[in-house]
Amino acid sequence: MAKKYLLAPGPTPVPSNVLLSMAQPMIHHRAPDFLPILESAREGLKWLFQTKNDVLILCSSGTGGMVGAVTNFFSAGDKVLVINGGKFGERWTKICQTYGLKVKEIVIEWGYSVKPSDIESALKAEPDIKGVFIQAVETSTGVYYDVEAIAKVVRRFDNTLLIVDAISALVAHDLKTDEWGIDIMVGGSQKGLMLPAGLSFVSISDKAWKANERSRLPRFYFNLKRERENLIKNQTNFSSPVSLIIGLNEAIKMLQEEGLERVFARHLRLAHATREAVKAMGLSLYSKESPSNSVTAIMMPEGIDGQVVYKTLREKYGVTGAGGQDKAKGKIYRLAHLGYADTFDVIVGIASLEMALRGLGYPVALGKGVAKAEELLMM
Amino acid sequence: MAKKYLLAPGPTPVPSNVLLSMAQPMIHHRAPDFLPILESAREGLKWLFQTKNDVLILCSSGTGGMVGAVTNFFSAGDKVLVINGGKFGERWTKICQTYGLKVKEIVIEWGYSVKPSDIESALKAEPDIKGVFIQAVETSTGVYYDVEAIAKVVRRFDNTLLIVDAISALVAHDLKTDEWGIDIMVGGSQKGLMLPAGLSFVSISDKAWKANERSRLPRFYFNLKRERENLIKNQTNFSSPVSLIIGLNEAIKMLQEEGLERVFARHLRLAHATREAVKAMGLSLYSKESPSNSVTAIMMPEGIDGQVVYKTLREKYGVTGAGGQDKAKGKIYRLAHLGYADTFDVIVGIASLEMALRGLGYPVALGKGVAKAEELLMM
Numbered sequence: 001m002a003k004k005y006l007l008a009p010g011p012t013p014v015p016s017n018v019l020l021s022m023a024q025p026m027i028h029h030r031a032p033d034f035l036p037i038l039e040s041a042r043e044g045l046k047w048l049f050q051t052k053n054d055v056l057i058l059c060s061s062g063t064g065g066m067v068g069a070v071t072n073f074f075s076a077g078d079k080v081l082v083i084n085g086g087k088f089g090e091r092w093t094k095i096c097q098t099y100g101l102k103v104k105e106i107v108i109e110w111g112y113s114v115k116p117s118d119i120e121s122a123l124k125a126e127p128d129i130k131g132v133f134i135q136a137v138e139t140s141t142g143v144y145y146d147v148e149a150i151a152k153v154v155r156r157f158d159n160t161l162l163i164v165d166a167i168s169a170l171v172a173h174d175l176k177t178d179e180w181g182i183d184i185m186v187g188g189s190q191k192g193l194m195l196p197a198g199l200s201f202v203s204i205s206d207k208a209w210k211a212n213e214r215s216r217l218p219r220f221y222f223n224l225k226r227e228r229e230n231l232i233k234n235q236t237n238f239s240s241p242v243s244l245i246i247g248l249n250e251a252i253k254m255l256q257e258e259g260l261e262r263v264f265a266r267h268l269r270l271a272h273a274t275r276e277a278v279k280a281m282g283l284s285l286y287s288k289e290s291p292s293n294s295v296t297a298i299m300m301p302e303g304i305d306g307q308v309v310y311k312t313l314r315e316k317y318g319v320t321g322a323g324g325q326d327k328a329k330g331k332i333y334r335l336a337h338l339g340y341a342d343t344f345d346v347i348v349g350i351a352s353l354e355m356a357l358r359g360l361g362y363p364v365a366l367g368k369g370v371a372k373a374e375e376l377l378m379m
Numbered sequence: 380m381a382k383k384y385l386l387a388p389g390p391t392p393v394p395s396n397v398l399l400s401m402a403q404p405m406i407h408h409r410a411p412d413f414l415p416i417l418e419s420a421r422e423g424l425k426w427l428f429q430t431k432n433d434v435l436i437l438c439s440s441g442t443g444g445m446v447g448a449v450t451n452f453f454s455a456g457d458k459v460l461v462i463n464g465g466k467f468g469e470r471w472t473k474i475c476q477t478y479g480l481k482v483k484e485i486v487i488e489w490g491y492s493v494k495p496s497d498i499e500s501a502l503k504a505e506p507d508i509k510g511v512f513i514q515a516v517e518t519s520t521g522v523y524y525d526v527e528a529i530a531k532v533v534r535r536f537d538n539t540l541l542i543v544d545a546i547s548a549l550v551a552h553d554l555k556t557d558e559w560g561i562d563i564m565v566g567g568s569q570k571g572l573m574l575p576a577g578l579s580f581v582s583i584s585d586k587a588w589k590a591n592e593r594s595r596l597p598r599f600y601f602n603l604k605r606e607r608e609n610l611i612k613n614q615t616n617f618s619s620p621v622s623l624i625i626g627l628n629e630a631i632k633m634l635q636e637e638g639l640e641r642v643f644a645r646h647l648r649l650a651h652a653t654r655e656a657v658k659a660m661g662l663s664l665y666s667k668e669s670p671s672n673s674v675t676a677i678m679m680p681e682g683i684d685g686q687v688v689y690k691t692l693r694e695k696y697g698v699t700g701a702g703g704q705d706k707a708k709g710k711i712y713r714l715a716h717l718g719y720a721d722t723f724d725v726i727v728g729i730a731s732l733e734m735a736l737r738g739l740g741y742p743v744a745l746g747k748g749v750a751k752a753e754e755l756l757m758m
Contacts, residue, residue, distance in 0.1 A: 004404070004406075006404070006405055006406070006407065008407050010618065011405050011406075011407060011408065011618070011621060012405070013404065013405055014404070014405045014622075019401075019402040019403075019404075020402055022398075022401060022402065022575075022622070023398040023399055023401065023402040024398075025383070025385070025392065025393070025398075026385055026390050026391070026392055026393045026569075026575060027383075027385070027390075027699075028385065028387050028390060028699050029390065029576070031693065031699055032693075059438070059439055059440050059443070059576065059577055060438055060439055060443070060600060061438050061617040061618040061620070062617075062618065063599075063600055063617045063618075064438070064439070064600045064617075067599050067600045094599070095599050098597045098598070098599045099597050099599075100597070188618070190405075190618055190621075196401075196405060196620055196621050196622035196623070197408070197438065197618040197619060197620045197621060198438055198577045198620035198622075198623060218477045218478050218479070218597075219477070220442075220446050220473070220474050220477045220478075221439060221442055221443045221446045221600075221601070222600070238440040238441075238442045238443075239389065239390070239440040239441065239442075239567070239569055239576040240576060241440070241575055241576045241577035241623075242390060242569075242575050242576060243393075243401070243575035243577075244575070244577060314410065314411075320406075320407050320410055
């Protein structure tokens with residue numbers, strides 16, 4: 001009867017009502033009973049993305065949306081700028097290179113954020129850069145990039161698009177797509193949206209649609225123009241993943257009942273409590289700058305292997321967080337507070353970490369981190 | 380309290396135990412509790428595909444698997460042969476052309492099958508054809524192509540791969556991947572496998588893996604070599620659609636309990652009864668040759684619009700079959716007997732069609748088709 005707790009930065013827990021909504025009998029995606037569901041999900045995504053533009057729904061993991069964001073707006077030989085500050089920045093580079101784009105990178109030390117002024121200098125030095133690819137939250141380091149300030153820079157360059165991987169940021173961070181001028185923003189289902197993996201979402205500005213007309217890369221499964229033509233008819237281009245879209249609609253309704261401002265405030269509150277609790281335990285954050293509200297990356301004490309912490313928490317306590325990836329592997333442990341997350345998820349995350357670290361020989365005062373979290377979460 | 384019946388050739392009904400298996404609490408796709416599930420699903424797919432090779436699992440609709448079957452094994456300028464006898468043959472052509480392949484087509488009149496000897500002549504005339512793309516079942520016409528005979532032809536050409544879209548055929552037809560020499564076979568979740576849309580499956584022969592080494596088309600999301608490397612570790616390359624894979628495992632277990640031979644026999648029995656019932660009603664099949672065991676395409680009588688029949692059945696009787704696509708639109712009505720289908724699905728399909736047609740003025744003797752179906756399904 002050991003209970004399990006999922007505190008990873010994706011997949012995140014799926015609320016029971018969402019799980020059960022997806023267990024409804026199958027309906028046909030081209031038939032009238034599905035059309036209002038897709039229409040409602042489509043409107044809900046516009047609300048969540050804070051955009052008047054359509055948000056396309058693709059049947060893929062988030063990476064599929066990232067591929068679509070490259071292949072629909074650029075051509076081989078186009079020069080683009082990628083902000084590479086972790087595993088997912090690297091992914092932008094790999095996708096762009098796969099399709100023959102010329103990639104300039106601003107490489108950020110893991111755990112740090114990008115300076116908007118560095119992007120500005122790069123764009124001024126090479127005005128033929130056609131796209132700037134960033135993460136909103138770089139999941140591997142737990143860092144939030146200042147999307148608003150970056151958008152302010154990029155939108156002054158008429159021939160440059162801003163493409164934001166918001167897969168881990170969406171729902172946790174206030175991202176004003178239209179107001180800030182984000183041209184293409186990508187989301188995924190298994191993060192803030194509290195769903196299983198299987199859907200990605202892409203919003204596209206008018207400026208980006210103009211680039212789409214010039215783009216000459218091959219695309220078939222992720223053909224976003226065709227998806228737009230279909231979405232306006234409340235259809236998807238290919239067979240809709242009906243159950244996931246029913247769940248999407250249900251999850252968005254939950255967020256709408258809470259209200260967007262309160263959703264963001266909740267994530268900030270949980271993230272802040274987690275960060276302060278971690279510090280109260282004598283630990284430091286891996287994110288040296290601008291830690292995200294989605295996931296907290298925690299430096300492990302000298303001599304303690306983050307992977308052992310991760311495994312101990314899973315096996316002994318039933319708590320699944322995440323270890324580090326690539327060069328951060330072993331050095332960190334990551335606790336998410338994303339999507340279907342509340343006060344006592346933070347308490348469980350911190351309490352279990354105290355217990356695991358103490359068990360592994362780190363002299364934490366049991367309850368100290370929890371006390372700090374309680375204090376902050378009483379407000 | 381009007382009950383609903385889904386008798387379309389995808390999505391098909393999802394059994395309640397499969398639906399509920401997918402409503403389990405979310406687990407992490409990189410954590411040990413998921414690995415045995417993926418391993419079991421992977422072994423089950425090998426059993427279903429009748430192959431010793433791995434069957435890759437992609438997070439996409441079936442079309443994503445089709446794209447992967449093109450982009451991983453060919454290069455721009457390669458000459459390929461597409462058998463185009465309907466909407467999905469056309470899709471092979473469009474995908475191949477999107478990626479710069481030179482497509483030769485054997486165009487088949489809708490409702491007919493391809494002659495293996497025509498494929499042989501084409502390959503002899505142009506021995507530089509590197510791939511032959513076919514459907515096992517062309518869903519738009521309800522026709523099954525003779526995959527065994529076609530494979531016998533193609534495997535004599537050392538430099539030519541046989542690629543089979545088995546999306547609508549899998550589970551309904553006995554497709555002996557290894558024994559016949561099918562190089563690449565594509566399946567999808569929302570058909571015979573009784574799942575929601577969201578997964579595609581691709582089996583790959585050694586001969587095809589050799590072609591993969593020479594292939595120079597760009598691929599990232601559907602990079603099958605990377606998927607294979609991950610699948611061997613019981614992982615997928617990107618975030619697994621965990622809930623669908625749990626459902627896949629459950630659905631395959633149901634098929635395994637029945638046994639492969641009995642699964643195929645059941646589909647043949649249901650298809651045969653449907654076809655004979657349709658003839659007993661004085662109607663004819665749209666599939667002039669080799670009607671499939673997945674779906675029966677029924678010619679509508681003179682003066683009766685297939686779309687009106689489809690709508691009447693949906694709205695008045697709660698039965699969702701399928702109308703015709705593209706040039707068959709209005710001319711036909713399609714009844715599937717695919718996946719989670721049994722005797723009384725055929726009875727409901729035929730009875731409702733009799734009632735709808737009689738209501739629309741076609742002088743069918745009520746119960747005549749049903750009587751024929753009963754007679755055949757008593758055996």
